[in-house]
Amino acid sequence: MTMVERVAVGLVGAGPWASQVHAPVFATGPETRLTAVWARRPEAARELAEPYGAQACAGFDELLDRCEAVVFAIAPEAQPALAERAARAGKAVLLEKPIAGDVDTARRLADVIGAAGVGSMVALSARYAPRVRDFLVHLAGAETAWRGGRLACVTDAFLDGPFAASPWRQTRGAILDVGPHAFDLMSVALGDIVDMRADSPGAGWTAVQLVHAGGAVSQLVLCCAAEAGHRYDVELYGSAGTAALDLSTAIDGAAFAVLRAEFASLVRDGGEHVCDVRRGLYLQEVIARAEQQLAAAR
Known part of the structure; x- marks a missing residue:
């Protein structure tokens, strides 16, 4: 242009x-x-x-x-x-x-x-990062059946910094803020989400277990109120090994x-x-299911 x-x-x-x-x-x-x-x-x-x-x-x-x-x-x-x-x-x-x-x-x-x-x-943001795109291409082309995965997004974003005063983030938590990124990446890597179980022990922590089309399972750990142990990474497990990416450095x-x-x-x-927007709608539906489970567990 x-x-x-x-x-x-x-x-x-x-x-x-x-x-x-x-x-x-x-x-x-x-x-x-x-x-x-x-x-x-x-x-x-x-x-x-x-x-x-x-x-x-x-x-x-x-x-x-x-x-x-x-x-x-x-x-x-x-x-x-x-x-x-x-x-x-x-x-x-x-x-x-x-x-x-x-x-x-x-x-x-x-x-x-x-x-x-x-x-x-x-x-x-992750879906536009060249290293994330290369990672997803690698997963799709690998000669292995990816059967499981995990993603951890653990930060202190709600404790300090520019997003600590965000009312909707404080009210509805990590599931609404970083959840869309996590659900999006895992569903691209392992297939559409067909079932889930979401739990929260409190203090801003949320754990979600997903079942994907084709039978793969994955686990998410989401928290934006962690005082220590910050990380943002993803790992896939398959019949011929693993594939991992540090998302905290890949998204730049x-x-x-x-x-x-x-x-x-x-x-x-x-x-x-x-x-x-249709992808956004799909993720909104997944988030709603997770929030319903979290509300029922309280």
């Missing part, structure tokens, strides 16, 4: 993820330019927009008028209504995960985007460069993306 052809992107939200990732990624990339920012707090929108020469918009409709595509970095409950408006206005959308606060709302969002005929992607700046390029291509060329 030439500079003239760069996709004009509007950013909704001015919180930590918007300021640390989305704004610099879409403002400085060769495929896109950041033209507008809108947030619930006008002063936060101005503070984020100014360094990139973007317009801080007084309302969401003004943002839609100033962009070709919309990137969201807001809470799950707030995202669907605005994303539906963007889709109906003909704008491609990059959605935050999870795509909604509940399954019914996620399903309606997917239907609206489908009816509007616009492109969609979900910011499942290259992932967001790929995300930006593929989103720009979706806007310009159309088509569908493997991580589209």
Whole structure:
């Protein structure tokens, strides 16, 4: 793409993820330019927009008028209504995960985007990381039957740092925040999730056992309130050995460069993306099943 052809992107939200990732990624990339920012707090929108020469918009409709595509970095409950408006206005959308606060709302969002005929992607950061993609290709091409797996995502993100004050993360925990990434990677590696058992001993810890189509099983350990022992990794077990990846180092700046390029291509060329809103809906359904089990166990 030439500079003239760069996709004009509007950013909704001015919180930590918007300021640390989305704004610099879409403002400085060769495929896109950041033209507008809108947030619930006008002063936060101005503070984020100014360094990139973007317009801080007084309302969401003004943002839609100033962009070709919309990137969201807001809470799950707030995202669907605005994303539906963007889709109906003909704008491609990059959605935050999870795509909604509940399954019914996620399903309606997917239907609206489908009816509007616009492109969609979900910011499942691992799926855009080149090393993760190579790992998944290796798993698919290996001459072994993968029968089991484990994924651990153990961090202190809810104790300190920019996400510690996030109300929806504190209320619904790691299952809603990092759960989409974990369920997505395991279902790609081992097949669709057909059964599960979710438990929580408290203190922010969640353990999930999954059964996949074809009979493979996997285990997830999720916690964003761990004071020590931080790790983010995945390992698969098969008839001819194991395959492992340290996700904490594999997901880096290259992932967001790929995300930006593929989103720009979706806007310009159309088509569908493997991580589209329907993928987001699938993950929302899996999350809902896990949350129901966790609620029943309390």
